[in-house]
Amino acid sequence: MKRFFGVLICLACGIAYLSGGHATLAIAQSSNVTGVSEDDQEMNSAMASARKTMAQFWKALENPPAGATDFAIKVAFSENGEVEHIWCNNPERRNGKILATVNNTPVTVSHVKDGQRLEIDPQDISDWMYVRADKKIVGGRTIRALLKHLPKDQADYYRSILATE
Numbered sequence: 263m264k265r266f267f268g269v270l271i272c273l274a275c276g277i278a279y280l281s282g283g284h285a286t287l288a289i290a291q292s293s294n295v296t297g298v299s300e301d302d303q304e305m306n307s308a309m310a311s312a313r314k315t316m317a318q319f320w321k322a323l324e325n326p327p328a329g330a331t332d333f334a335i336k337v338a339f340s341e342n343g344e345v346e347h348i349w350c351n352n353p354e355r356r357n358g359k360i361l362a363t364v365n366n367t368p369v370t371v372s373h374v375k376d377g378q379r380l381e382i383d384p385q386d387i388s389d390w391m392y393v394r395a396d397k398k399i400v401g402g403r404t405i406r407a408l409l410k411h412l413p414k415d416q417a418d419y420y421r422s423i424l425a426t427e
Contacts, residue, residue: 308407312336312389319390319401323353329395335362336389336404337382341371347388347404348374360384398425 323333334351346369350362360382367376374380391401399405402424409417 302407305404305407308403309388312401312403313387316387316390320355322392322400327394330392332393334365334391335382335387337362338386338388339368339371339374341373344370346370350380350382394425397423399423400425400427
């Protein structure tokens with residue numbers, strides 16, 4: 263069975279990127295799941311780009327631009343061969359560790375819960391973002407890669423809130 267990547271879009275909690283081993287992906291409550299092939303070059307490039315630019319994120323988090331809010335990192339959580347990429351908010355680096363709070367209800371993995379504060383392995387970070395004072399999202403590379411898979415109205419909405427980089 264071909265594996266698929268999927269994307270969970272929560273109305274109030276951001277975007278999560280998941281990879282599941284099932285051709286049919288579960289749909290979370292009040293969410294949409296969009297299948298994206300695990301070999302999608304644009305998505306894989308987006309994650310690689312986000313990882314390469316983590317220093318930009320940490321710099322902004324530690325010395326926030328005026329009015330910047332909603333700093334978040336997307337983290338890959340694995341369980342039984344399934345990987346779910348979930349946005350986590352309130353990230354911080356403390357005593358050589360990265361901590362963040364799960365900001366979505368997982369669909370595929372059960373060992374993490376919405377609201378749970380966790381230590382994050384830097385290698386598990388697949389994206390980052392924050393919101394500027396003008397309400398535009400900086401970062402969010404996986405969001406950009408997802409646009410071609412979304413219905414036009416959703417894609418247009420996300421395009422309208424993504425900062426030009």
